[in-house]
Amino acid sequence: MSSPAIEILGLTKDYPVGFWRKRMRRSLDNLTLQVEEGEVFGFLGPNGAGKTTTLKLLMGLIFPTSGTARVFGRSIDDVAMRRDIGYLPEQPYFYDYLTARELLDYYARFSGLGAADRRARVEKNLERVGLAAVGKVQLRKFSKGMLQRVGIAQAILHDPKVLFLDEPMSGLDPVGRREVRDIILDLKRQGRTVFFSTHILSDAEMLCDRVAVLHSGKLQGMGAPNEIVSIELLGMEILFEAAAGRHLPAALLERATQTGARYRIEVPEADLYATLDQLKSSAARILSVTPVRPTLEDYFFRLVKGGPAPSYAVEVGAR
Amino acid sequence: MTTSSAMPAVVAINTFREAVRDRVLYNLIFFAFLMIGAAILVGQISIGIERLVIINLGLSAISLFGLVMAIFIGVGLVSKEIEKRTLYSLLAKPIRRWEFIAGKYAGLLLTLVVNTAVMTVGVILALCYIGRPYMPYDKEVLIAVYFILLSLALVTAIALFFSCFSSPMLSTLFTLGIYITGVFAEDIRGFGKITKNPAIEGLTKVVYYLVPNFHNFNAIATASHGQLIPLSLIWQNTLYAILYVAVVLLAASAVFSRRNLK
Numbered sequence: 001m002s003s004p005a006i007e008i009l010g011l012t013k014d015y016p017v018g019f020w021r022k023r024m025r026r027s028l029d030n031l032t033l034q035v036e037e038g039e040v041f042g043f044l045g046p047n048g049a050g051k052t053t054t055l056k057l058l059m060g061l062i063f064p065t066s067g068t069a070r071v072f073g074r075s076i077d078d079v080a081m082r083r084d085i086g087y088l089p090e091q092p093y094f095y096d097y098l099t100a101r102e103l104l105d106y107y108a109r110f111s112g113l114g115a116a117d118r119r120a121r122v123e124k125n126l127e128r129v130g131l132a133a134v135g136k137v138q139l140r141k142f143s144k145g146m147l148q149r150v151g152i153a154q155a156i157l158h159d160p161k162v163l164f165l166d167e168p169m170s171g172l173d174p175v176g177r178r179e180v181r182d183i184i185l186d187l188k189r190q191g192r193t194v195f196f197s198t199h200i201l202s203d204a205e206m207l208c209d210r211v212a213v214l215h216s217g218k219l220q221g222m223g224a225p226n227e228i229v230s231i232e233l234l235g236m237e238i239l240f241e242a243a244a245g246r247h248l249p250a251a252l253l254e255r256a257t258q259t260g261a262r263y264r265i266e267v268p269e270a271d272l273y274a275t276l277d278q279l280k281s282s283a284a285r286i287l288s289v290t291p292v293r294p295t296l297e298d299y300f301f302r303l304v305k306g307g308p309a310p311s312y313a314v315e316v317g318a319r
Numbered sequence: 320m321t322t323s324s325a326m327p328a329v330v331a332i333n334t335f336r337e338a339v340r341d342r343v344l345y346n347l348i349f350f351a352f353l354m355i356g357a358a359i360l361v362g363q364i365s366i367g368i369e370r371l372v373i374i375n376l377g378l379s380a381i382s383l384f385g386l387v388m389a390i391f392i393g394v395g396l397v398s399k400e401i402e403k404r405t406l407y408s409l410l411a412k413p414i415r416r417w418e419f420i421a422g423k424y425a426g427l428l429l430t431l432v433v434n435t436a437v438m439t440v441g442v443i444l445a446l447c448y449i450g451r452p453y454m455p456y457d458k459e460v461l462i463a464v465y466f467i468l469l470s471l472a473l474v475t476a477i478a479l480f481f482s483c484f485s486s487p488m489l490s491t492l493f494t495l496g497i498y499i500t501g502v503f504a505e506d507i508r509g510f511g512k513i514t515k516n517p518a519i520e521g522l523t524k525v526v527y528y529l530v531p532n533f534h535n536f537n538a539i540a541t542a543s544h545g546q547l548i549p550l551s552l553i554w555q556n557t558l559y560a561i562l563y564v565a566v567v568l569l570a571a572s573a574v575f576s577r578r579n580l581k
Contacts, residue, residue, distance in 0.1 A: 056407075059411045061407060087411035094405055107408070110326065110329065112413075164411075
């Protein structure tokens with residue numbers, strides 16, 4: 001049986017705090033999860049949840065208090081394992097005296113690539129992240145978004161099997177975010193495993209096969225985005241237009257919000273047919289009827305505000 | 320995979336490139352003007368002792384410029400990379416932390432060697448300007464330069480060591496403190512003997528053996544007076560520097576290998 005792409009086993013990290021550094025603050029608490037080969041896995045959580053700590057532990061930048069992790073069965077302490085991974089740090093910063101081309105060539109040398117191969121890969125990846133035209137410009141002249149693209153290029157340069165991306169959409173404009181999404185989807189098509197942290201939930205919903213939600217260093221839930229958001233039905237949304245010369249019932253108008261000629265109303269599922277009958281009798285034109293479900297965002301905010309995590313999340317997390 | 324020996328070389332070349340791009344070697348232009356000016360001035364006012372003045376001035380300047388570079392670049396070698404987070408993406412590559420330390424050290428040493436070599440050429444040109452023929456003891460000047468390089472190698476290793484766990488400002492203070500103590504190491508031990516106090520004598524003895532003895536690396540006066548530098552001193556200084564640097568770099572690697580990069 002083949003090993004999972006990423007296997008995290010009871011990873012815990014405590015930091016000493018205070019003047020004498022005798023008190024310990026737990027940043028990550030007994031995190032256990034697995035990511036299968038070829039999955040796009042979203043790692044969600046608010047600031048301070050422990051996402052970056054987890055990624056730094058996996059990259060060997062910090063050392064765990066307890067627990068361990070493996071990538072394709074090889075310990076994260078094994079330096080050779082890093083040939084198979086690519087990493088984009090949060091808010092990446094690179095040697096600003098180098099040009100984008102020089103920086104990528106520098107990093108490619110650590111992967112043991114030959115000169116011709118390095119040149120070809122550097123050009124290909126600069127093209128891929130939309131920086132081919134500025135390859136000879138020193139990084140000190142780059143914007144935050146451009147640095148983020150350079151960061152992505154260096155992470156994928158050596159064609160790694162597993163990508164660890166810490167907030168890859170951060171600092172990017174809508175076009176840049178779209179491009180990064182496309183890169184992630186492209187990597188998935190190539191069978192690569194992508195593990196990325198984010199608090200842009202729409203990106204996670206759009207891209208991820210599975211997500212894990214982290215809060216205060218603890219895993220709160222894990223599963224497919226639709227498993228987390230689709231169980232609970234909050235109500236039904238009806239979009240409609242009033243017929244010319246006809247008045248809508250006052251009870252409906254009170255609850256509806258109007259945008260131009262259109263009205264939107266949200267009703268409990270049990271009241272759906274009664275409401276539709278009322279609209280029909282007023283000759284209103286029904287444009288759409290959509291179930292209203294909690295989004296990943298709702299789930300996320302409930303956790304952040306300290307509310308109870310939905311029970312299904314715990315169940316999913318227990319898989 | 321790139322071999323272990325190649326990893327430090329990749330880091331070293333980039334460290335050297337950083338020094339060049341950050342215009343660190345611009346001090347050479349200042350040094351060139353200093354030597355040209357000194358040669359002209361000395362040629363006019365110090366009849367008979369031009370050689371002594373040029374060599375003293377030139378080698379002292381090489382030593383001082385090198386020391387400033389070794390300390391101020393050395394203390395930022397690791398801490399700057401942590402502070403700017405340039406290290407994060409690098410250490411996620413297949414490179415061990417000791418290879419990074421070795422590479423950073425070699426890179427700064429390469430910068431200092433280039434810097435010192437160019438300045439030495441400046442001194443030789445100044446000597447040529449004053450119209451002095453070649454003398455057999457001129458090789459002592461080159462040996463004095465070699466000793467300066469050895470002492471800079473020591474200072475760089477110490478600065479790099481502190482850079483692995485301390486801020487640049489504290490590292491500068493520590494390195495400078497050790498350098499000054501090392502220059503006066505003989506005097507400190509002598510002072511301990513004079514006090515006749517066993518505790519102070521013991522302490523000064525420990526300091527004497529712990530800090531690098533930079534006094535032995537100063538051959539400027541010997542070279543400028545045309546005296547011979549014994550071969551045994553060359554061997555002794557070379558071995559001492561190699562061993563001391565190796566121990567300090569091992570300590571730096573050990574500290575850095577356990578450091579959490581928050």
